[in-house]
Amino acid sequence: MTDASVGATFTALSDPTRRQLVGMIAERGSVTASEVARELPITRQAVAKHLAVLHDAGLAVPARAGRETRYALEPSGLVDAAAWMTQVGAEWDVRLRRLQEHAASADRRAG
Amino acid sequence: MTDASVGATFTALSDPTRRQLVGMIAERGSVTASEVARELPITRQAVAKHLAVLHDAGLAVPARAGRETRYALEPSGLVDAAAWMTQVGAEWDVRLRRLQEHAASADRRAG
DNA sequence: ACACTTTGCAACCATTGAGTTGCGGATCAT
DNA sequence: ATGATCCGCAACTCAATGGTTGCAAAGTGT
Numbered sequence: 001m002t003d004a005s006v007g008a009t010f011t012a013l014s015d016p017t018r019r020q021l022v023g024m025i026a027e028r029g030s031v032t033a034s035e036v037a038r039e040l041p042i043t044r045q046a047v048a049k050h051l052a053v054l055h056d057a058g059l060a061v062p063a064r065a066g067r068e069t070r071y072a073l074e075p076s077g078l079v080d081a082a083a084w085m086t087q088v089g090a091e092w093d094v095r096l097r098r099l100q101e102h103a104a105s106a107d108r109r110a111g
Numbered sequence: 112m113t114d115a116s117v118g119a120t121f122t123a124l125s126d127p128t129r130r131q132l133v134g135m136i137a138e139r140g141s142v143t144a145s146e147v148a149r150e151l152p153i154t155r156q157a158v159a160k161h162l163a164v165l166h167d168a169g170l171a172v173p174a175r176a177g178r179e180t181r182y183a184l185e186p187s188g189l190v191d192a193a194a195w196m197t198q199v200g201a202e203w204d205v206r207l208r209r210l211q212e213h214a215a216s217a218d219r220r221a222g
Numbered sequence: 223a224c225a226c227t228t229t230g231c232a233a234c235c236a237t238t239g240a241g242t243t244g245c246g247g248a249t250c251a252t
Numbered sequence: 253a254t255g256a257t258c259c260g261c262a263a264c265t266c267a268a269t270g271g272t273t274g275c276a277a278a279g280t281g282t
Contacts, residue, residue, distance in 0.1 A: 003127065010125040015270080016118055026202050034228060046271055048230080067228045067279040078196060085193045089186065091137050126240080145258060157241050159260080178249040178258050227280075235272075242265075249258075 001080045005058065009081035012057035017042070018050050022073070025060065030070040112191045116169065120192035123168035128153070129161050133184070136171065141181040 012018055017040070025031050033051055037044035051071050054060035058077030062069050123129055128151070136142050144162055148155035162182050165171035169188030173180050 003130070007125060007127055007130070010121050014118060014121040014125045016114065017270085019114070019118070022199065026199065032228080042270085043272065044229085045231095045273085049270075064229090069229065078199065082193065082196045085189060085196065088133065088137070089189050089193060093186070128240085143258085153240090154242065155259085156243085156261095160240075175259090180259070224282085225280100226282105227278105229276105229278075231274105231276085233272100233274085236270090238267105238269075240265105240267085242263100244263085245261090247258105247260085249256100251256085252254090 001083060005077070006081055006084045008057040009059065009077050012053050012059055012077075013081075015050070015053075017046075018054060021047070021050055021054065022059065025071060025073050030063075030072040032068045032070055034068070112194060116188070117192055117195045119168040120170065120188050123164050123170055123188075124192075126161070126164075128157075129165060132158070132161055132165065133170065136182060136184050141174075141183040143179045143181055145179070 013022070020040075021031075021036065024036060033044050033048040037047045040047065051060060051062070055062055055071070058074055058080075060071045061074040062071050064070075124133070131151075132142075132147065135147060144155050144159040148158045151158065162171060162173070165182070166173060169185055169191075171182045172185040173182050175181075
């Protein structure tokens with residue numbers, strides 16, 4: 001759960017086309033660049049680049065079968081990023097609770 | 112939890128400087144651009160831009176007090192993004208479980 | 223063997239984004 | 253009142269990136 005891997009995950013998910021792509025892979029189980037390119041208004045190479053980014057982020061894994069390369073989902077990257085967010089969220093929560101308590105006690109003092 | 116807001120959150124968290132900034136705000140409760148700029152190797156304006164991005168993403172909220180503008184954390188943006196990830200993660204989970212079952216039954220068929 | 227499909231690599235273009243400098247306006251302290 | 257901070261806005265540079273086209277290599281079907 002290194003900072004670089006978390007960053008790569010957020011970078012990968014920051015692009016709307018890539019999020020859509022993730023959704024399509026989740027629906028279908030696996031996908032090739034050519035398949036997706038037929039349905040989206042972008043070229044196959046653009047899709048291939050997006051799939052490469054998802055792969056580098058550990059969110060998708062390619063498997064070559066004959067002349068086609070199918071990409072499936074790889075959950076570990078998402079799990080790591082979700083863990084990071086949960087952890088950071090917990091820290092925020094602690095901090096915010098302190099602030100709320102502080103504000104509440106200030107209110108009490110103010111009557 | 113619109114797609115645009117989720118995208119803004121991921122975009123905000125995809126930058127390492129911004130993640131560091133989030134950590135600093137979490138530690139201190141609140142922060143000004145000038146304060147942070149003294150400790151980081153970037154200018155105040157760069158920090159101000161980052162804080163603006165965090166604000167637009169709903170992750171930080173500014174409060175002007177006199178001549179300084181302090182930024183504190185705003186949890187809603189993070190909560191939304193975390194919810195998105197949890198949801199997508201659950202879908203992946205379902206899909207992966209299906210695939211595993213499929214693979215297992217294939218194994219059984221193969222003997 | 224040959225036509226067809228699928229992929230991968232490289233070069234290129236346009237846009238975004240992180241960072242800078244410069245300046246003017248508002249606030250605080252003396 | 254004036255000097256010192258602090259902020260916000262605007263213009264600029266430079267690298268990263270989403271997208272394109274072109275082409276060669278490898279797999280498939282007849």
